[in-house]
Amino acid sequence: MRFTLNGRPFEFDGDTETPLLWVIRDAARLTGTKYGCGIGACGACTVHLEGAAMRSCVLPVSAVEGKAVTTIEGLSPDRSHPVQRAWIQKDVPQCGYCQSGMVMATAALLAQHKAPTDAQIDQAITNLCRCATYQRIREAIHAAAEQ
């Protein structure tokens, strides 16, 4: 089956029930998208499916046939996406493991709401961060919205 991965055609010939996460990590060898829970609860595996945030650990790859998937590696070639720039400016990450998912969830939020309110951020960003970098995440989302 085929889909578009970071702007390029990608073909996967394995089990079509494989979650998209493991196709991205093992078949496409793009490891920026992380496994955290396998039940769609933590958001470490967040990618964009046709531009919208999607938790890839519970999505069978068959569901993305013919569609466009973007991972953290495809967000920008040089960390120049406003969300990445804001994350760097605000020094958001600690351990960093959840941050690919956070960046992707935020990029999708900003595509929908150019300047999200705190309430919109609360509602949209339900990814988990065990280091609890949430304060800087919120600041960085506002900073990215201003760029």
Add this chain to the structure above:
Amino acid sequence: MPRPNSKDGGYERAAPSQPTPARRTFLKTSLAVAGGVLLPLSISDTLHAAESAAPFREINDWIRIAKDGHTIIGLSQSEVGQGVYTGLPQVLADEMDADWRQVSVEFVTGRDAYRIDAANEAPQQFVGASMSVTMFYSRLRTAGAQAREAFLSAAARRFGVRATQCITRNGRVSHPATGRSLGYGELVDEVALMPLNPHPRLKPASARALMGQALHRLDVPAKVDGSAVYGIDVQVPDMLTGAVKMAPTLNGKPVAVTNQDKLRAMPGVVGVVLAKDAVIVVAQSYWQAKKACDAAQIDWDAGSIVIDSDTILSQRQRALKDPHAVTAAKTGDPDALFTSAHSIFEAEYHSPYIVHATMEPVNATVHVRRDEIEVWGPIQGQDKVRWTLSALFHLPADKVIVHTTFLGGSFGRKYVPDFVIHAAVASKAVGRPVKVIRSREDDIRHGFYRPAVSARFRAVLGDDGMPRALHARVVGQSLYWSIKRDYFEKAGGWDETMLDGIYDLGYAVPNLLVESVSLPQAIPVSFMRTVGSTSSVFFLETFINELAHTARIDPVRYRRTLLRDDPLALKVLDATAAKANWFGRPAHGLHRGAAYCLYTGRGGAFASYVATIAEVRVTEGRAKLERVICGIDCGQAINPLLIRQMVEGGIGFALTNTFKSEITFKDGAVAQSNFADYPLLYLAEMPKVEVVIVESDRVPQGCGEVALPPVAPAVAEALFQATGRRLRSMPLDQPLAS
């Protein structure tokens, strides 16, 4: 200065002997110059390092420099999120007068310079207990100053002048009188051969260029574009991936897999391996392994130990009243005071088992060869891994090569190498490198938990409302009894981690009795961020808040009286109260609580002071945490950004402990299994955090754990002010608003 050239001996020298194909291909994907190095700083740095790899010269255990001035600083402490990747090199670079823009960081391992003395254990390389700064501050300053001195004298010789006429700055030595200058890189060939001064002169504080600066974290760029390599991301050629299924019960063991033929016929499956405590299915890819693992029909020996949370709690409740307890501290004559007192104030507190729940579940990649074992992964204790595999496979410890990646959280968890054993056993069985990834479910069900404890506090108050006598007893499963028995027995049968902040009480109480009762359990336990104080300081500080309330004294003033002999404590308390405008009137509907802690680390390794004020609003029964103010004195700030991060995140971490975390046991099994039933704090629940870094002239002290202990008692007090309900058990019985 020893400069070993072994494969695992710190920096590998340039021009390595023919690497195996496996190693060569793997290293292409990381910044690595071999020898236990694989943290990519960024793509451009990776290229930079690769281009100039050959001419790097080693200056000492910590520094290598290329002719173009590119400086690699060794990092011996695993980066688990705490910022050592930036903060420790910053200390060295400051003393060295290095050009920070030319600095890269590499993980180093295998030399004594990287080992530290953990209490009562052999020296070892590990991260833990907020001790990196305490243990390495002086070593890294010396290493940097040594290099600086050598560059200075090498340049002076070239200039034909005295070293005292030259100055160093930003990676260059200059002779101001003539305007000549040379970069460190241009001097590296001479310096690499020079004997180094073991006691170089260290900079005065006034000459510092990098120390104290809020420099950006060096690891951030790689953590926002997906290029940072964690254990789970390791790729080595010919590698297979294993999924693991552990017993439904805590102490269970697999006896047999009855459908092995069927599993082996599934797509991609290469092997089915029985480990002592788990079944591992090895396949070409993770999902193939996972699917087969889920399909495995396994006969389990459930284990003979029946563990049940209700039973454990009633054991603790009995022990609170038991006539027998071990005395950990005693001053004055508390017995006389309690016997003769007209009224005794008393309260009981409880704290559950909790688990680390790192975002990156435990995993490791291991290749067991005949005479050598290679490990890649999120390792918190490099020597612990060496010792463990060396014993298991009967190889000398130096034949276990450990490559440390970034750690997707650890908080103590990844010091325990159980997950490395799984990968090693799997690799041995299939004869190839294997990465074994534990599922979130088994990560939670088979963790190494922070023990549950209960406490009973009693006090006799004087006419001034202040405690004249205090009796504290903490009971439960002792961490040290479970994993450091010698240490426990040497101390006389009690465990400092159960009594943190109490046995070494900083408050002026004239008559004090501190006791504990150790209740052995067959539950695996280990260190978890801030160890026992996440319970003991909640108990103590809630009790102090209750005493202040009983005495009708403002709880901050109450603590000021108790801390009157400790100027550093008062300074932190006052700075925090001032920032929170504590003595002013709170906004309408806002309720506040305060708490304090002197955190001294394991075995009193350091002393960091912290005070916390929480502001909450309760609407329709739900609590909104509006703001938490935290003042901290952790000595001189190496990098204020890193301190702020540790405090902000530490408060969030503590709030998860306070409101959400509880592991329970039923019929020998852990009842929780994923974030659905072991939830973490959400962004929407995170309060605004304000950090006050109190100026200090003490040398830098521990920081990573210290913000946690006062959070729960400060919040619980604010909730009491709001609702009139005393919350004495964690997790607090109080829903949060988002």
